[in-house]
Amino acid sequence: MLLKNEIASAQLVRPIMPPHADAWDRPSFWRFADAAKEATEALAEHRMRVLPQLPVEALRRFCTQYRFFTIDYISDLAVLIARLPFGGLRSLLGRILAEELGDGDASRAHPEVYDRFLASIGVEPGQLAQRLPANREVLGALTDDLHRRSAAFGVGLRGMGGECLCQTYLSVMFEHLRAHPYMREHAARIDWEFWTIHTGEQDLLHGELTRRAIDDYLQDDPHVLADLASGYQHSITAWNLFWRNILDACAPRRDTLS
Numbered sequence: 001m002l003l004k005n006e007i008a009s010a011q012l013v014r015p016i017m018p019p020h021a022d023a024w025d026r027p028s029f030w031r032f033a034d035a036a037k038e039a040t041e042a043l044a045e046h047r048m049r050v051l052p053q054l055p056v057e058a059l060r061r062f063c064t065q066y067r068f069f070t071i072d073y074i075s076d077l078a079v080l081i082a083r084l085p086f087g088g089l090r091s092l093l094g095r096i097l098a099e100e101l102g103d104g105d106a107s108r109a110h111p112e113v114y115d116r117f118l119a120s121i122g123v124e125p126g127q128l129a130q131r132l133p134a135n136r137e138v139l140g141a142l143t144d145d146l147h148r149r150s151a152a153f154g155v156g157l158r159g160m161g162g163e164c165l166c167q168t169y170l171s172v173m174f175e176h177l178r179a180h181p182y183m184r185e186h187a188a189r190i191d192w193e194f195w196t197i198h199t200g201e202q203d204l205l206h207g208e209l210t211r212r213a214i215d216d217y218l219q220d221d222p223h224v225l226a227d228l229a230s231g232y233q234h235s236i237t238a239w240n241l242f243w244r245n246i247l248d249a250c251a252p253r254r255d256t257l258s
């Protein structure tokens with residue numbers, strides 16, 4: 001069932017792919033991006049359904065793995081900003097990076113905020129460093145690509161993926177997460193701030209502003225389109241693999257549970 005759904009989601013993306021890299025234009029790129037977002041949402045919806053049924057210890061491990069994404073995203077974003085030309089996109093990503101880092105207040109940096117959520121659901125400090133080796137590789141490869149490939153590829157990889165896919169996934173994850181009996185029982189003492197920031201208006205606004213800034217970036221230099229599209233495809237693959245690795249490790253019986 002899961003596999004069938006993943007194939008269906010991938011098929012949603014494939015038919016609109018232009019045959020050659022030079023065949024991209026802005027409308028076809030945004031059609032692709034919208035279809036990818038929809039497919040991601042459908043896949044997330046299917047995958048996250050298992051969350052309310054997980055033993056609480058598995059749920060803690062599941063949630064802990066996402067912290068590594070938030071940590072690596074920040075340094076990747078900084079690299080991307082360093083590589084971009086001056087302009088609206090660079091400026092906007094700079095603002096997003098500042099927010100990620102707490103805007104001058106380290107206690108408000110998003111990884112810190114996320115760790116407070118983890119502590120409030122009973123994740124022990126010793127568990128915080130337990131990163132899945134498979135995902136160390138996935139995220140490490142993104143960082144390598146960011147250095148190795150063009151800046152436009154990096155925009156697709158981290159500028160778009162981080163802001164446009166993340167929000168979709170996190171919203172779906174949050175829906176299922178808060179339906180878990182442990183979360184419902186302890187709702188009053190759980191620190192929800194990370195979720196308030198990432199599943200509400202602020203993140204939606206980031207997504208829209210990013211899209212507009214990327215569209216301007218594409219208009220300024222249409223030659224970057226093929227690389228940007230390729231980076232975005234790459235980010236979707238990596239993102240899906242990241243979550244599949246987490247579910248394989250934390251919810252190995254998901255096929256029978258779903």
Ligand SMILES: [Fe+2]
Pocket residue numbers: 100110198
């Ligand atoms: Fe964030």
